[in-house]
Amino acid sequence: MARAATNRHKLVVTLIAWTVGIVIFFPILWTVLTSFKTEAEAVATPPTFLAFHWTLENYAEVQQRSDYFLHFWNSVVISVGSTLLGLLVAVPAAWSMAFVPGKRTRDVLMWMLSTKMLPPVGVLIPIYLLFRDFGLLDSRIGLVIVLTLINLPIIVWMLFTYFREIPGEILEASRMDGAGLREEILFVLLPMAVPGIASTLLLNIILAWNEAFWTLNLSASQSAPLTAFIASYSSPEGLFYAKLSAASTMAVAPILVLGWFSQKQLVRGLTFGAVK
Amino acid sequence: MATAHSRAAARLTMSPAVILLLGWMLIPLVMTLYFSFLRYNLLMPGTEEFIGTLNYQYFLTDPAFFAALGNTLALVGGVLVLTIAGGIGLALLLDQPFWGRGIVRLLVIAPFFVMPTVSALVWKNMLMNPVNGLFAAIAKALGLQPFDFLAEAPLSSIIMIVTWQWLPFATLILLTALQSLDRERLEAAEMDGAGALDRFIHIILPHLARAMTVVTLIQTIFLLSVFAEILVTTNGGPGTATTNITYLVYAQSLLQFDVGGGSAGGIVAVVLANIVAVFLMRMIGRNLDI
Numbered sequence: 394m395a396r397a398a399t400n401r402h403k404l405v406v407t408l409i410a411w412t413v414g415i416v417i418f419f420p421i422l423w424t425v426l427t428s429f430k431t432e433a434e435a436v437a438t439p440p441t442f443l444a445f446h447w448t449l450e451n452y453a454e455v456q457q458r459s460d461y462f463l464h465f466w467n468s469v470v471i472s473v474g475s476t477l478l479g480l481l482v483a484v485p486a487a488w489s490m491a492f493v494p495g496k497r498t499r500d501v502l503m504w505m506l507s508t509k510m511l512p513p514v515g516v517l518i519p520i521y522l523l524f525r526d527f528g529l530l531d532s533r534i535g536l537v538i539v540l541t542l543i544n545l546p547i548i549v550w551m552l553f554t555y556f557r558e559i560p561g562e563i564l565e566a567s568r569m570d571g572a573g574l575r576e577e578i579l580f581v582l583l584p585m586a587v588p589g590i591a592s593t594l595l596l597n598i599i600l601a602w603n604e605a606f607w608t609l610n611l612s613a614s615q616s617a618p619l620t621a622f623i624a625s626y627s628s629p630e631g632l633f634y635a636k637l638s639a640a641s642t643m644a645v646a647p648i649l650v651l652g653w654f655s656q657k658q659l660v661r662g663l664t665f666g667a668v669k
Numbered sequence: 670m671a672t673a674h675s676r677a678a679a680r681l682t683m684s685p686a687v688i689l690l691l692g693w694m695l696i697p698l699v700m701t702l703y704f705s706f707l708r709y710n711l712l713m714p715g716t717e718e719f720i721g722t723l724n725y726q727y728f729l730t731d732p733a734f735f736a737a738l739g740n741t742l743a744l745v746g747g748v749l750v751l752t753i754a755g756g757i758g759l760a761l762l763l764d765q766p767f768w769g770r771g772i773v774r775l776l777v778i779a780p781f782f783v784m785p786t787v788s789a790l791v792w793k794n795m796l797m798n799p800v801n802g803l804f805a806a807i808a809k810a811l812g813l814q815p816f817d818f819l820a821e822a823p824l825s826s827i828i829m830i831v832t833w834q835w836l837p838f839a840t841l842i843l844l845t846a847l848q849s850l851d852r853e854r855l856e857a858a859e860m861d862g863a864g865a866l867d868r869f870i871h872i873i874l875p876h877l878a879r880a881m882t883v884v885t886l887i888q889t890i891f892l893l894s895v896f897a898e899i900l901v902t903t904n905g906g907p908g909t910a911t912t913n914i915t916y917l918v919y920a921q922s923l924l925q926f927d928v929g930g931g932s933a934g935g936i937v938a939v940v941l942a943n944i945v946a947v948f949l950m951r952m953i954g955r956n957l958d959i
Contacts, residue, residue: 407767413759414776417836421779423803424791436801439810482689485682493679501687503954508694510946512894514918515939516697518704518928523697542693549686574678603784605897606915610923620897623786627793627901634795641787652782653775660845663838664883 421645428452428638435634451639459622461640468618468644470533471608472601475540476594479548482541484590487552488578492561502553505546513543513606524611531613539611540601548597551662555589556582592658595651602648619644698939704932711926724933734934736909737917740824741941744913745892747828748835749885755832756839756884757877760847763840781837785897792830793819793902823903823911830898835891839884846880847873886949893942914938 415422427435429447437445455461490498520539521530529535559582567581583590605620612621623644626637652659705724709717728734763774780788796803797818805815818826850873858868896915899905905912905920912920918938922931 403767406762406765407769410762410765410767410773411769413762414773417833418776418779420788420791420796420833421783423795424787427795438801438806440803440806482685486686489679489682493675495676495679499954501683503950505686505690507946507950508690510890510942510949511694511698512915512935512938512942513896514894514915515701515935515942516694517919517935518922518932519697519700521923522700522928542689545686545690574682578682599782603782605785606894609786609897609900610919620784620786623784623790624897624901626790634801637790637794641791645783645787648784649779649782652778656774656778656841659778659781659838660841664842664887 421649424638424645425642426638427635428642430635430638432632432635435638436632451635452643455636455640455643458636459625461622461643464617464619464622465643467533467612467616468602468620471536471540471616471618472598474533474537475544475601476548476597478537478541479545479597480552480590480594483545483548483552484583485578487549487556488582490549490553491556491559492564502550505549509543509546517610520607521610530611531616533616536608536611536616536618539607540604543604543607544597544600547600547662548593551593551596551658552586552589554661555586555593558589559585592655593662595655596658596662599648599652599655701932701935701939704928705936707929707932709928709932711928720929724929725937728930728933728937733909733912733917734937737912737914740909740911741893741913741915743824744828744831744895745889747825748831748892749888751828751832752835752839752888753843753881753884755836756843757881759836759840760843760877761873763844764847778837778841780833781835781841783834785834786901788834789830789898789901792826792833797826819903820907823907827895827898827902827911830902831892831895834898835888838888842880842884843877846877850876882952886945886952889945890942890949893938893945914941 426442428451429449430441430445431448431450434441434445490502524530524535529538563585564577564581567577572581602618603620605624608618608620609624612618619640623637623640626633626640706719706721707717708720708723759777763770763777767773783791794802799805799815799817799820802815804818808815816822818829854872855868858872863871893913894915895913896919899911899913899916900919903911905916909917914934915938918931918934921927921934925931
């Protein structure tokens with residue numbers, strides 16, 4: 394009896410949860426479906442759900458019309474480049490904070506966090522003018538620099554929380570055996586911290602891929618990553634839903650998959666270790 | 670055994686990150702502060718001069734500023750209330766055992782990974798458009814008049830879009846917190862005859878208080894700077910109906926080229942964000958045992 398009641402309860406919860414999940418996911422699903430329709434079918438009334446003529450022409454057309462892969466490549470370069478550059482600077486810093494903490498380590502960490510809370514409009518104008526004067530407007534290298542700096546605090550913090558879980562004695566032992574600082578970090582710490590570094594890498598690629606304040610303000614046709622490229626659909630000509638959907642699907646799909654893999658680290662990274 | 674040697678190494682390894690961030694924060698911020706006291710328009714080069722606090726007086730007495738402040742508060746407050754209430758509901762739901770829990774979890778967190786420009790344009794065109802949008806089609810099927818969301822209720826529509834983006838974040842954090850709740854306490858309370866509502870108010874809600882604070886503070890930081898969603902849907906309009914502080918500063922400096930006025934606005938935005946930041950830093954700092 395009790396078992397039947399539990400099962401019935403489970404069935405009800407299953408139905409509710411799936412309904413809610415599909416409703417929340419629906420805008421994404423709808424975008425993917427629309428990307429396979431013709432432009433006429435994309436605005437048909439009543440809307441067609443699955444029974445339409447599936448086509449790939451939107452994907453081909455998006456590429457032909459606007460050199461989609463240039464923008465895709467820009468997104469890859471900017472998000473991966475800024476993350477790797479950030480890791481390069483952050484690994485040594487996080488090493489010292491986790492294993493050689495001093496009186497001021499805590500203050501430095503908190504201060505780094507506070508830079509993340511600076512609203513971007515507070516520094517928009519100087520950055521814009523500096524970029525203009527140094528010829529960095531609409532350049533990939535400029536965007537890599539800015540995104541490295543805005544995500545650096547998160548990278549340092551995430552690495553710090555992961556490094557702290559590694560017993561310091563192992564590093565000390567390697568030091569006793571005569572390993573220099575470089576060997577200690579490269580050959581002792583990094584191999585042990587691979588999972589933590591991987592999650593940091595993943596989360597920061599996601600954040601950089603989706604960053605849409607600096608990329609919109611500092612890029613034009615040449616260096617525009619997908620965030621800025623998609624924004625060009627805000628002033629469209631003629632029917633464009635299917636093409637918008639195809640461009641959006643390609644922009645979102647890779648990062649959505651990465652995001653699904655990193656859902657655990659997301660909580661930790663975005664709350665700076667306050668919730669684990 | 671923190672020797673003088675390792676102390677020096679610590680300073681050396683930390684300095685690149687510290688110097689970069691210091692440069693990133695200090696140099697532009699000082700420049701913004703300096704510009705904010707100048708008459709400085711990009712269309713009139715060579716006319717820069719020191720005008721004291723005039724930019725601040727103009728910015729802070731501009732009706733657009735009050736509209737933007739109100740919109741910012743409504744946007745931040747509205748999204749916070751909706752995501753936290755919705756997040757608690759979803760966390761409670763996803764915490765139950767049911768078939769396909771892992772998949773539903775993936776579906777629920779998906780919107781967080783959609784870039785702001787995509788989600789705003791998809792909502793604006795494919796869902797909310799009064800002629801071709803899906804909501805209009807549903808309204809027509811039910812015999813109702815389609816509603817022109819972004820024209821009739823622009824700010825609420827943007828709140829809706831931003832809520833959709835942030836609901837997964839609130840849900841994930843609240844769910845993580847909920848899963849650390851001691852099940853035996855709940856069972857003991859149930860044995861003592863506490864109803865579901867009692868258990869929720871007296872055990873679950875207090876347990877989630879910390880996570881709710883974290884969600885509030887972190888989302889506030891990001892929500893104060895909502896930009897892309899406004900840029901691609903309404904451009905701050907109609908009028909100033911959807912202009913928040915971030916968008917106002919952007920419009921003043923990069924659309925009207927008023928660097929001085931825009932800088933004053935930027936400094937105001939920094940001060941507002943700092944008020945929130947102080948609370949957030951205290952919370953995280955308390956948690957940091959070094």
